[in-house]
Amino acid sequence: MVDRIADIWGTRTPYPKDGLWPVRVDQALQEGVTEADVDRWVQSACVLCSNGCACDIAVKDGAMVGIRGRAGDLVNHGRMGPKGLFASWQGVSSGERLQRPLIREHGRLVECDWDTAMDRITERSRQLLHDRGPLSHGFYTSGQLFLEEYYALAVIGKAGIGTPHMDGNTRLCTATAAAALKESFGADGQPGDYTDIDSCDAIFLYGHNMAETQTVLWSRVLDRIAGPDRPRLVCVDPRDTEVARYADVHLAVRPGTNLALMNALVREILANGWLDEAYVRDHTLGLDELRATVEPWTAEAAAAICDVPAADIREAARIFGTSGRVLSTVLQGFYQSAQATASSCQVNNLHLLRGLLGRPGCGILQMNGQPTAQNNRECGADGDLPGFRNWENPEHIDELARLWNVDPLTIPHWSPPTHAMQIFRYAEQGSIEFLWISATNPAVSMPDLPRIRNILATPGLFLVVQDLYLTETALAADVVLPAAGWGEKTGTFTNVNRTVHLSDKAVEPPGEARSDLEIFLDYARRMEFTTLEGGPLLSWAGPEDGFEAWKECSRGRPCDYTGVSYERLRGGSGIPWPCNDENPDGRVRLYGDGVFPTDPEYCESYGHDLLTGATVGPEAFRARAPSGRAILKAADYHPPHEEPDREYPLRYTTGRTAYHFHTRTKTGRSRPLTRAAPSAWVELSPHDAGRLGIGEGDLVRVTSRRGRIEVPARISDIRSGTIFAPFHYGYWDRDGSPGEQPTAANELTITEWDPVSKQPVFKNAAVKVEKIGDATGPAPAPSTTASRPSAAAAGPRSVQPTAGGRQGQATEWVGAAPPPRFPEAIGRSGQDGRP
Amino acid sequence: MSLNIYLGMLHQAEQTLAESFRQVAEGHAAEPDVHHLCHALAQQCDEHSRVLLPVVQRYGEDRSDGEPERLHAEGLSTTRQGPVGLLRDLQDLYLLASFVDVTWTMVKQAGSALRDRGLLDVVTRCDGETATQLRWLQTRMKQAAPQALVAACASPAADRAAP
Numbered sequence: 002m003v004d005r006i007a008d009i010w011g012t013r014t015p016y017p018k019d020g021l022w023p024v025r026v027d028q029a030l031q032e033g034v035t036e037a038d039v040d041r042w043v044q045s046a047c048v049l050c051s052n053g054c055a056c057d058i059a060v061k062d063g064a065m066v067g068i069r070g071r072a073g074d075l076v077n078h079g080r081m082g083p084k085g086l087f088a089s090w091q092g093v094s095s096g097e098r099l100q101r102p103l104i105r106e107h108g109r110l111v112e113c114d115w116d117t118a119m120d121r122i123t124e125r126s127r128q129l130l131h132d133r134g135p136l137s138h139g140f141y142t143s144g145q146l147f148l149e150e151y152y153a154l155a156v157i158g159k160a161g162i163g164t165p166h167m168d169g170n171t172r173l174c175t176a177t178a179a180a181a182l183k184e185s186f187g188a189d190g191q192p193g194d195y196t197d198i199d200s201c202d203a204i205f206l207y208g209h210n211m212a213e214t215q216t217v218l219w220s221r222v223l224d225r226i227a228g229p230d231r232p233r234l235v236c237v238d239p240r241d242t243e244v245a246r247y248a249d250v251h252l253a254v255r256p257g258t259n260l261a262l263m264n265a266l267v268r269e270i271l272a273n274g275w276l277d278e279a280y281v282r283d284h285t286l287g288l289d290e291l292r293a294t295v296e297p298w299t300a301e302a303a304a305a306i307c308d309v310p311a312a313d314i315r316e317a318a319r320i321f322g323t324s325g326r327v328l329s330t331v332l333q334g335f336y337q338s339a340q341a342t343a344s345s346c347q348v349n350n351l352h353l354l355r356g357l358l359g360r361p362g363c364g365i366l367q368m369n370g371q372p373t374a375q376n377n378r379e380c381g382a383d384g385d386l387p388g389f390r391n392w393e394n395p396e397h398i399d400e401l402a403r404l405w406n407v408d409p410l411t412i413p414h415w416s417p418p419t420h421a422m423q424i425f426r427y428a429e430q431g432s433i434e435f436l437w438i439s440a441t442n443p444a445v446s447m448p449d450l451p452r453i454r455n456i457l458a459t460p461g462l463f464l465v466v467q468d469l470y471l472t473e474t475a476l477a478a479d480v481v482l483p484a485a486g487w488g489e490k491t492g493t494f495t496n497v498n499r500t501v502h503l504s505d506k507a508v509e510p511p512g513e514a515r516s517d518l519e520i521f522l523d524y525a526r527r528m529e530f531t532t533l534e535g536g537p538l539l540s541w542a543g544p545e546d547g548f549e550a551w552k553e554c555s556r557g558r559p560c561d562y563t564g565v566s567y568e569r570l571r572g573g574s575g576i577p578w579p580c581n582d583e584n585p586d587g588r589v590r591l592y593g594d595g596v597f598p599t600d601p602e603y604c605e606s607y608g609h610d611l612l613t614g615a616t617v618g619p620e621a622f623r624a625r626a627p628s629g630r631a632i633l634k635a636a637d638y639h640p641p642h643e644e645p646d647r648e649y650p651l652r653y654t655t656g657r658t659a660y661h662f663h664t665r666t667k668t669g670r671s672r673p674l675t676r677a678a679p680s681a682w683v684e685l686s687p688h689d690a691g692r693l694g695i696g697e698g699d700l701v702r703v704t705s706r707r708g709r710i711e712v713p714a715r716i717s718d719i720r721s722g723t724i725f726a727p728f729h730y731g732y733w734d735r736d737g738s739p740g741e742q743p744t745a746a747n748e749l750t751i752t753e754w755d756p757v758s759k760q761p762v763f764k765n766a767a768v769k770v771e772k773i774g775d776a777t778g779p780a781p782a783p784s785t786t787a788s789r790p791s792a793a794a795a796g797p798r799s800v801q802p803t804a805g806g807r808q809g810q811a812t813e814w815v816g817a818a819p820p821p822r823f824p825e826a827i828g829r830s831g832q833d834g835r836p
Numbered sequence: 837m838s839l840n841i842y843l844g845m846l847h848q849a850e851q852t853l854a855e856s857f858r859q860v861a862e863g864h865a866a867e868p869d870v871h872h873l874c875h876a877l878a879q880q881c882d883e884h885s886r887v888l889l890p891v892v893q894r895y896g897e898d899r900s901d902g903e904p905e906r907l908h909a910e911g912l913s914t915t916r917q918g919p920v921g922l923l924r925d926l927q928d929l930y931l932l933a934s935f936v937d938v939t940w941t942m943v944k945q946a947g948s949a950l951r952d953r954g955l956l957d958v959v960t961r962c963d964g965e966t967a968t969q970l971r972w973l974q975t976r977m978k979q980a981a982p983q984a985l986v987a988a989c990a991s992p993a994a995d996r997a998a999p
């Protein structure tokens with residue numbers, strides 16, 4: 002047994018370059034339950050981050066009692082991380098689950114039956130559609146539903162109601178990944194693959210604390226690092242993360258300055274001639290503009306802006322420019338910061354300039370945060386159209402209209418689907434009067450929470466919240482619908498490297514809870530949404546019908562699922578799309594032929610100006626004749642809009658810890674995870690702590706122009722001048738409201754977003770910090786992660802090492818099976834991952 | 837030669853546009869994208885005026901006061917409120933920016949005829965940015981128009997968030 006709270010990444014299984022990542026099967030069972038007690042194992046994949054680790058759920062007496070990684074899956078080779086081991090099943094098995102619908106009566110939420118709740122929803126919905134039209138309706142969904150559920154919602158919104166106001170929490174986590182891929186390559190679609198870790202000579206992690214956000218993926222990197230020929234590592238992150246600790250070059254940039262750094266890296270590549278001229282000539286457009294944009298950005302110029310040594314920037318560029326095979330991964334440090342899309346496009350540009358794409362070890366992973374964010378992008382329940390279709394292309398709209406058998410004019414396509422922040426703005430202004438929030442918790446996750454709370458409480462706004470628990474958001478609802486969770490329903494979802502998994506129903510949901518799909522289908526039925534012939538718009542009986550319908554929608558598009566079926570997904574490994582006649586077992590990486598989806602008839606987007614977000618438009622895009630070439634897009638650096646000043650002298654950034662997911666609705670119900678990271682904290686550097694007279698564990702007040710939080714301080718090795726707060730800690734486990742001691746990191750964040758991806762800026766704000774109370778002990782921050790106490794802190798108080806004790810134990814079987822490989826691992830049957 | 841009239845007018849119009857962008861930025865500060873981008877675009881206009889100034893001076897400022905009245909570009913005097921007000925203000929900016937844009941085109945034509953490389957360099961530096969300003973305004977207006985014209989309450993007083 003291994004304490005997987007203390008040892009987040011588990012036992013090392015080193016392997017060499019181009020080797021196969023060894024299998025290690027991880028398993029956690031409820032205390033007192035042994036394998037012999039388990040009635041059956043039900044196939045699934047974990048939904049607590051975007052990694053999509055395949056697993057089997059242990060079921061005993063109709064309840065989930067444990068989990069085990071699937072040895073034969075290409076994603077995780079049997080492994081699970083702490084969240085998967087200890088929160089996947091515990092996170093939904095809590096007694097606090099919502100069991101019956103609730104409606105607001107005389108200001109209070111009271112239980113009712115489904116008919117009453119649904120009637121109340123449809124009554125309001127009908128009346129508003131009649132009086133105000135479709136633009137009165139908004140939908141805000143998640144990165145945590147299943148594919149079939151997103152697709153149902155997309156059809157309801159686009160073909161049933163006809164509202165453009167539909168987005169997901171994906172806007173907060175992955176919008177920039179999609180935007181950057183569209184700008185550079187013409188359509189969404191992850192170019193790289195996890196096996197690029199196996200084959201690369203260097204890995205660049207841009208604002209991606211992989212060690213905590215995708216712990217199993219980081220295990221793979223650690224196993225390469227422990228092998229005989231470790232890849233070089235470059236880390237861009239203001240914090241001393243686990244990634245930074247292994248890095249050859251750690252660029253601890255000032256928050257908000259990524260683009261200055263990226264422009265300098267590109268300039269170094271160009272200035273040193275480290276580019277593949279033939280590749281650039283044959284497969285890209287826009288070199289001259291790129292060159293002109295980055296020209297002023299010498300390493301020294303960027304060093305002055307980013308506050309990192311110019312020599313480090315040069316060294317990072319040299320590693321990129323001279324390593325044989327480079328893998329880049331990008332996440333929230335770029336996506337949730339200033340000039341997000343422009344910075345992320347520069348990562349794509351670095352690969353395009355060197356022709357490092359579509360070959361083993363040469364990949365880009367524009368990551369996602371949430372587990373099923375990818376499906377929301379594909380199915381179009383966010384700011385995209387289903388099947389990566391282009392809202393500016395009338396032919397694509399006609400395709401959807403034919404597919405759904407509705408009038409093309411029903412489908413809103415006069416401008417891009419409304420992004421989340423704008424949906425909330427319309428609700429604030431009163432023009433959206435019906436808002437349906439499913440499986441997400443904006444009252445904790447959105448920026449500038451004082452404002453969001455006001456919006457949710459707007460009189461006249463009819464708020465429907467569909468969730469597993471009575472979240473902070475649900476408390477503000479007019480109707481609360483109890484949803485079935487993971488393991489209680491069947492459906493598919495797709496991880497960050499395009500791998501599709503099936504998650505089968507293992508147990509019954511509690512009480513009267515229903516799957517999100519059932520709820521959406523019920524709404525569509527009651528609203529009598531019809532096709533042109535008058536038949537029901539959504540006649541699916543269940544999830545598999547939804548999947549089959551989706552396959553038709555995806556046909557011929559980059560995310561082609563036509564070769565995938567529930568049956569093929571049962572037993573073997575997950576399957577990476579596109580999976581069709583041409584790629585019967587799916588495809589590991591895209592763009593090996595250097596042909597990109599920029600054909601104007603095929604592309605998902607004609608692109609944007611990266612500084613303003615102005616659309617390029619069809620004519621200008623066609624005029625460039627991209628014909629399959631990628632586009633080198635760039636923008637000049639502009640300073641972030643809120644910078645430290647006399648009143649608010651420090652930079653503020655937010656993020657995650659390895660032990661929690663999102664707003665802790667699931668991980669907060671797991672005892673070992675909650676013990677590892679029980680409550681909120683902030684991190685500051687020994688230098689800042691000394692200056693402000695703050696010691697480890699002291700209670701501090703952090704204030705921005707929006708609000709304040711009051712939490713204990715951890716003195717860590719974050720860069721000086723920067724304050725970090727984890728964003729997980731809302732109020733559901735207190736009394737639902739911030740009260741006198743607010744703890745949610747988003748009390749302080751700014752209402753601002755990237756002009757292209759519309760992703761909010763969570764990672765840059767100006768704050769001040771003051772001590773308001775003496776420590777009663779060390780801060781409740783883990784010692785195993787980036788929040789590890791600094792050795793340089795003055796007068797260290799003893800911080801207990803984070804450990805899981807009895808409840809944090811998991812079994813590991815190293816080398817339990819031969820490593821799975823593509824394509825042999827696909828579609829085999831009878832493989833149950835048992836060691 | 838009347839190029840100096842056009843140069844003076846362009847210089848003036850860029851300054852007017854800068855001021856108008858700032859006015860909209862402040863008047864619609866509750867729309868964060870409008871607020872930040874209008875400030876950024878105002879800076880672009882400032883920069884255009886700055887690089888144009890030596891050319892204006894070289895050709896000599898026009899003191900005749902003779903250009904037709906209608907060639908003056910009027911700036912925004914105040915901003916409006918609510919969703920429709922935002923739309924109208926953006927539309928005013930669009931008209932002003934269009935005026936600047938087409939004036940750059942005229943100046944470029946004259947500069948080409950004169951083979952004035954210095955002037956043409958200034959045009960190249962600036963006219964693409966003006967075109968992008970127009971495209972942004974159009975993008976933003978297209979996004980805002982349906983909600984403002986179809987769904988929002990007609991009177992700004994009904995805008996719950998209006999100051």
Ligand code: SF4
Nearest residue numbers: 047050053054082085
């Ligand atoms: S890495 Fe992500 S998907 Fe895998 S077990 Fe951990 S939380 Fe779940």
